Amino acid sequence: MITTEQHIDDILIPILEQVSDPEIPVLSIMDMGVVRSAVFENSIVKVQITPTYSGCPAMDVIGDDIKKALKDAGYKSEVELILSPAWTTDWITPRGRKALEDYGIAAPLGVEADKDVLLHGKRLVKCPQCGSTNTKMVSQFGSTACKAQFQCDDCLEPFDYFKCLK
Amino acid sequence: MKKSLYNYILGIADNSLILGQRMGELCGHGPSLETDIACTNISLDLFGQVRSYYQYAAKIAGDGRTEDDIAMLRKEREYVNVLLVEQPNTDFAYTMARHFLFDVYHLLFLTELKKSKDMTLAAIATKCIKEVRYHQRFSSDWIRRLGDGTEESQNRMQAAINDLWTYTDELFHQTEADKAMVSEGIGVDVTKLKEAYYEKVNTILEESTLTIPESKYFQKGGKMGIHTEHMGFLLSELQYMQRTYPNMEW
Numbered sequence: 001m002i003t004t005e006q007h008i009d010d011i012l013i014p015i016l017e018q019v020s021d022p023e024i025p026v027l028s029i030m031d032m033g034v035v036r037s038a039v040f041e042n043s044i045v046k047v048q049i050t051p052t053y054s055g056c057p058a059m060d061v062i063g064d065d066i067k068k069a070l071k072d073a074g075y076k077s078e079v080e081l082i083l084s085p086a087w088t089t090d091w092i093t094p095r096g097r098k099a100l101e102d103y104g105i106a107a108p109l110g111v112e113a114d115k116d117v118l119l120h121g122k123r124l125v126k127c128p129q130c131g132s133t134n135t136k137m138v139s140q141f142g143s144t145a146c147k148a149q150f151q152c153d154d155c156l157e158p159f160d161y162f163k164c165l166k
Numbered sequence: 167m168k169k170s171l172y173n174y175i176l177g178i179a180d181n182s183l184i185l186g187q188r189m190g191e192l193c194g195h196g197p198s199l200e201t202d203i204a205c206t207n208i209s210l211d212l213f214g215q216v217r218s219y220y221q222y223a224a225k226i227a228g229d230g231r232t233e234d235d236i237a238m239l240r241k242e243r244e245y246v247n248v249l250l251v252e253q254p255n256t257d258f259a260y261t262m263a264r265h266f267l268f269d270v271y272h273l274l275f276l277t278e279l280k281k282s283k284d285m286t287l288a289a290i291a292t293k294c295i296k297e298v299r300y301h302q303r304f305s306s307d308w309i310r311r312l313g314d315g316t317e318e319s320q321n322r323m324q325a326a327i328n329d330l331w332t333y334t335d336e337l338f339h340q341t342e343a344d345k346a347m348v349s350e351g352i353g354v355d356v357t358k359l360k361e362a363y364y365e366k367v368n369t370i371l372e373e374s375t376l377t378i379p380e381s382k383y384f385q386k387g388g389k390m391g392i393h394t395e396h397m398g399f400l401l402s403e404l405q406y407m408q409r410t411y412p413n414m415e416w
Contacts, residue, residue: 054293055214083218084289086296119303139200140304145207145297149200165296 007037012045015073022061023144026103029062033091036082045070045077050087053145089165104128106150106161114164118148125161127152172226173343174353177389179219180247183237185268186212187404188255197258204304211297218290238408242398243391250333252397259312259319263326266305270366271337271359272298278354287352306370313374320375327371328379335384
C-alpha cells in the first residue's frame with residue numbers, strides 16, 4: 001500500500017529538525033521531506049527515510065546523523081531506507097524552499113515551468129542573488145544530480161537551480 | 167521462480183552498471199566541465215539504481231552474497247548486459263549516441279516495470295524513471311546539437327549512429343528469465359517495446375537531420391554473456407579494487 005503521508009511522533013520532530021542535509025547544510029532533513037516516518041516501537045525509534053535521488057551519496061551520512069541525534073536525546077533508533085513512495089520536490093516545505101533561496105539555490109518550479117526552462121530555454125528561474133528572472137541554463141546537471149547550473153544575465157552570478165522531480 | 171527472478175534482476179541491473187561505468191570513465195575527461203559533470207552525475211544515478219537492484223538480488227539469492235559481490239566479483243560471461251552499453255567512449259558523438267539509444271529503451275522499459283506485480287521492482291522503477299527522464303533529455307539534446315550542427319559534427323553523429331545501430335535489436339530479445347517473469351506478471355515483455363522505440367528514435371533523429379541506417383544485420387550475445395572485446399578491459403578497471411584487495415569496504 002502506498003501512502004504519501006508522513007508519520008512522525010511529535011516528540012521527535014524537534015530532534016529530527018536539527019539534522020541537516022550534508023550537501024545543503026542550511027536545510028533540515030525534515031524540510032527536505034526525506035523523513036517519511038519516525039515512531040516508537042518497543043522503546044526504539046524506527047525511522048524511515050527516502051533518497052532524493054537513487055545515487056544520492058548523502059543518504060548514508062543522513063542515516064548516521066539521525067542515529068546520532070536520537071542517541072544524544074537518549075533514544076535508541078533504527079533507520080531504514082525506503083524507495084516507495086518515491087521522493088518528489090513537492091515534499092520540500094515552504095520553509096525549506098526559503099532556506100534554499102537564502103543559501104543561493106533557486107527552488108524548484110512547477111513541472112511545466114521546469115520543462116520550459118530546461119528544454120526550451122525560457123527565462124523563468126529567479127536568481128537567488130538579485131531576484132532577476134533574466135537567467136539562463138548553463139548545464140542540465142549542476143554540482144549534484146538534483147541541481148542544474150544556471151547563470152544570471154543581470155548580476156552575472158552563476159547559481160544552482162534545484163530541478164523539479166515529480 | 168527464485169532463480170528466474172534473480173537472473174531477471176541482473177538482466178536489468180547489469181545494463182545500468184556497465185553504462186554507469188562507461189559514463190564514469192568521463193570523470194575528468196569530459197569535453198567541457200559541464201558535460202563532464204553531467205556525465206558523472208548520470209553515472210551516479212545509474213550506480214544508485216544498480217544498488218537497489220543488486221541489494222534486492224542479494225536478498226533473493228539469500229546465500230550470503232552482498233550487492234558488492236554481485237557487482238564486482240562475477241566473471242565476464244556472468245554479466246548479462248546488452249552489447250550496446252559496453253561499447254567504448256570514443257568521441258563525444260559516439261558516447262552520446264550510445265547513451266541516447268539506451269535511454270529511449272530504458273524509459274520505455276521502466277514505464278512498464280512500474281506496473282510489475284513485484285512491489286520492489288515497481289518501487290525501484292518508479293524511483294528510477296524520474297532520473298532517467300533527465301538522462302534522456304540530456305542525450306536527446308546532444309543528438310540534436312551535434313546532428314543539426316556543423317558538417318563535421320553531423321558526420322560524426324551519423325557515423326556513431328551507423329556503428330551503434332547494429333546493437334539496438336538485442337534490446338528486444340527475450341531471455342529465458344524474461345519469459346518466465348513475463349508469465350508471472352513481474353517482467354516486462356521487451357518485444358512489445360520495439361515499435362515505440364523505433365518511433366521515438368526516428369522522431370529525434372529526423373529532428374536532428376540524421377537517419378536510421380538501412381543495414382538489417384544486428385549483433386547479439388550480451389544477454390547470454392557473450393560480450394564484445396571491450397568488456398574485459400572495462401571489467402578489469404571496474405573490478406580492480408576488489409580483485410587487488412579482496413573484501414575491501416569503504
